[in-house]
Amino acid sequence: DARVTQTPRHKVTEMGQEVTMRCQPILGHNTVFWYRQTMMQGLELLAYFRNRAPLDDSGMPKDRFSAEMPDATLATLKIQPSEPRDSAVYFCASGSYRDRGSLGYTFGSGTRLTVV
Amino acid sequence: KQEVTQIPAALSVPEGENLVLNCSFTDSAIYNLQWFRQDPGKGLTSLLLIQSSQREQTSGRLNASLDKSSGRSTLYIAASQPGDSATYLCAVKVGSEKLVFGKGTKLTVNP
Numbered sequence: 001d002a003r004v005t006q007t008p009r010h011k012v013t014e015m016g017q018e019v020t021m022r023c024q025p026i027l028g029h030n031t032v033f034w035y036r037q038t039m040m041q042g043l044e045l046l047a048y049f050r051n052r053a054p055l056d057d058s059g060m061p062k063d064r065f066s067a068e069m070p071d072a073t074l075a076t077l078k079i080q081p082s083e084p085r086d087s088a089v090y091f092c093a094s095g096s097y098r099d100r101g102s103l104g105y106t107f108g109s110g111t112r113l114t115v116v
Numbered sequence: 117k118q119e120v121t122q123i124p125a126a127l128s129v130p131e132g133e134n135l136v137l138n139c140s141f142t143d144s145a146i147y148n149l150q151w152f153r154q155d156p157g158k159g160l161t162s163l164l165l166i167q168s169s170q171r172e173q174t175s176g177r178l179n180a181s182l183d184k185s186s187g188r189s190t191l192y193i194a195a196s197q198p199g200d201s202a203t204y205l206c207a208v209k210v211g212s213e214k215l216v217f218g219k220g221t222k223l224t225v226n227p
Contacts, residue, residue: 004159031213033213033215042217042218042219042220043205043207043217045214045215045216048213048214050213055213056214091159091160093160095213105150105162105215106162107152107159107160107161107162108159109158109159110158110159112157
């Protein structure tokens with residue numbers, strides 16, 4: 001089965017450090033999303049890309065978060081500097097815009113980030 | 117702004133019981149609605165997707181309905197099993213590509 005791969009699965013870091021999370025979308029999918037999940041807020045959309053171009057990053061704190069797609073097989077989410085309130089599970093999802101009305105999206109297993 | 121609400125937040129039932137999970141959304145202008153399952157420490161698994169023009173979808177013991185005009189969807193699970201224990205999330209697709217999620221219903225099926 002095709003799947004979305006996220007690395008690392010777990011990350012513990014100290015406040016102020018840079019954190020980079022990576023996502024490999026399903027081959028052929030042209031839409032990639034970054035979501036954050038916390039107990040309080042649930043799942044929130046941070047940013048998404050279509051054909052590697054950022055379409056919406058309004059959910060992201062711009063001063064410390066950045067999202068990029070260096071190529072079609074890699075999406076990155078970077079936090080610099082990290083803060084304890086960034087502790088959450090970060091999910092990547094991919095889908096095909098051509099089939100947006102029929103196929104839905106596939107989620108990765110997430111990166112659990114803890115900032116101490 | 118679209119808001120998605122899931123009731124109840126948690127549900128505990130004995131094995132074999134039929135159950136219904138509820139999802140409501142505030143704006144009926146949606147492309148589709150999707151039900152996901154999330155196991156502890158894991159990602160989301162898509163269960164059922166209902167297009168805005170459809171009324172229901174079925175997969176095995178699962179049946180999802182959609183009433184767009186009233187902003188409601190239900191997920192019906194027949195003959196529940198302990199393996200069904202998980203958090204069930206409802207999400208609606210709005211605008212171009214965004215999914216707006218509810219906070220989920222945590223289901224426990226007791227043997």
